[in-house]
Amino acid sequence: MNTSAAKPPSLKLLLLALPLALAPLAARAQYAVTTVTDPTGTNFINLLGINTAGTIAGFDNATTNQGFTLTLPNSFTAQNFPGAASSMVTGINNAGSTSGIYMDAAGNTHGFTRIGGTFATVDNPASFVFNQALGINNANTTVGYYAPTPAGTPGQIAYSQSGGAFTDINHLLPSNVNSQAVGINNTGKIVGFFQPTATTSIGFVDITGTITQIDPFGSTFTQALGVNDSGEIVGFYTDGADVQHGYIDNGGTFTTFDPTGSFNTTINGVNNLGQIVGFYTDANDDVVGFEGTPTSVPEPAALPLLASALLGMTVLRRRK
Numbered sequence: 001m002n003t004s005a006a007k008p009p010s011l012k013l014l015l016l017a018l019p020l021a022l023a024p025l026a027a028r029a030q031y032a033v034t035t036v037t038d039p040t041g042t043n044f045i046n047l048l049g050i051n052t053a054g055t056i057a058g059f060d061n062a063t064t065n066q067g068f069t070l071t072l073p074n075s076f077t078a079q080n081f082p083g084a085a086s087s088m089v090t091g092i093n094n095a096g097s098t099s100g101i102y103m104d105a106a107g108n109t110h111g112f113t114r115i116g117g118t119f120a121t122v123d124n125p126a127s128f129v130f131n132q133a134l135g136i137n138n139a140n141t142t143v144g145y146y147a148p149t150p151a152g153t154p155g156q157i158a159y160s161q162s163g164g165a166f167t168d169i170n171h172l173l174p175s176n177v178n179s180q181a182v183g184i185n186n187t188g189k190i191v192g193f194f195q196p197t198a199t200t201s202i203g204f205v206d207i208t209g210t211i212t213q214i215d216p217f218g219s220t221f222t223q224a225l226g227v228n229d230s231g232e233i234v235g236f237y238t239d240g241a242d243v244q245h246g247y248i249d250n251g252g253t254f255t256t257f258d259p260t261g262s263f264n265t266t267i268n269g270v271n272n273l274g275q276i277v278g279f280y281t282d283a284n285d286d287v288v289g290f291e292g293t294p295t296s297v298p299e300p301a302a303l304p305l306l307a308s309a310l311l312g313m314t315v316l317r318r319r320k
Contacts, residue, residue: 031276031292033259034072043286047277049091049098049135049226049269050291056277057098057269058289059088067100072291081112081119091135091142091183091269099136099144109152111144124159124166133161135183135226143169143181143190154178158192170194172211173204181206183226183269191224191233203235216247216254224249226269226276234267234276246278259290 038045040062047070049057056070067079067089080087081102091099097115099122104110111122111133122133124146132152133144141162148155156178158169169190170179179194190206191214203214203224214224219237226234233249246257246267258265262280269277274294279287 030295031257032295034291034293035259036070036072036074036289036291038287038289039074039076040066043284045287045289046088046279047268047289047291048089050271050275050277051092051094051096052272053094053096054271054275054291055092055096056291057089057092057100058277065103067102069096069098079114081110081121087112090133093136093138093140095138097136097140099133099142101132101134108150111142113140113142115140122161124157124161126157132180134180137184137188138186141184141188143184143192145180145192154198156180158194160184160190169206172206172209182224185227185229185231187229189227189231191227191235193223193225193235203233205233214249216249225267228270228272228274230272232270232274234270234278236266246276246280248276257292259292262288 036045036047038060040060042061045058045060047056047058058070059065059067064086065088067087068076069079069089069092070076079089079098084102085105087100087102089098089100100112102110102112108129109131111131113120113122113133113136122142123131127146127148129150130147130152133142135143141160143160145156145158147153154177158179158181160167160169160181169181173179173194174196176194176196177198181190181192183191193201193203195201201221201223203222205212205214205224215222216237222237224233224235236244236246238244244264246265248255248257257267259280261282265278265280267276267278276292279289282288
């Protein structure tokens with residue numbers, strides 16, 4: 001749904017909030033992590049969605065963005081919209097159908113689906129110059145956003161789409177300059193984010209038209225990017241030092257997740273087994289993909305004790 005000039009932009013993408021100063025004390029989720037490097041050798045790869053079979057959706061960059069699905073450890077299958085100048089695969093459901101983004105020869109950006117092996121363009125009738133389809137569930141309902149100009153900003157409008165009928169989500173949200181719907185589960189729960197200002201961002205979950213804001217640890221820049229059928233939500237937040245961290249929201253209990261060696265982390269997708277996918281930057285400023293499989297669950301009851309014991313001790317902004 002964070003960059004050097006040589007590399008293209010990746011997707012863009014109130015529960016009880018703790019004071020920002022306590023963010024480093026957040027529970028750390030425990031996962032067995034598999035890293036994935038860009039097979040094209042240009043060191044830029046995003047993993048964006050994962051289904052229950054463990055098939056991953058994403059894209060990498062050679063001279064243009066190239067979409068793919070991936071079976072770990074390194075079985076890549078190219079998936080590019082026919083005739084497109086570039087493509088990204090952004091979401092995948094349990095049947096293997098995908099959502100994505102492609103750019104045409106004129107530089108316009110379109111959403112797409114690939115369902116049962118057949119590609120289709122997904123463009124909101126309000127805009128045929130900038131659309132992104134960012135998530136898809138088992139009913140082939142997609143979520144994404146559109147914008148009125150080829151630049152794609154400002155004025156992004158979040159929507160869901162089913163059978164060619166588009167439903168506006170932006171009108172449910174507080175006043176904003178941009179909004180995006182990024183993930184949808186099989187119960188119809190939708191996650192995304194909105195920007196009250198150009199420099200702030202707040203995550204949201206939409207449950208049948210009722211919006212709950214998501215803002216872990218009092219961050220001023222948070223995005224909710226994926227949700228599974230149990231309601232587990234993933235995304236990223238930035239701390240007071242402008243460092244980006246992945247998070248997992250399990251029923252309002254937030255845990256922070258940063259792979260070893262990462263400097264900025266985005267978690268973009270989660271499946272019904274709790275497996276997560278995303279990407280981070282490393283010490284060489286390379287963008288590395290990762291998959292994480294849960295190995296243990298933090299004990300929420302221990303967190304207040306840990307925080308009190310330590311009180312006396314002194315989102316890669318998406319590459320641009």
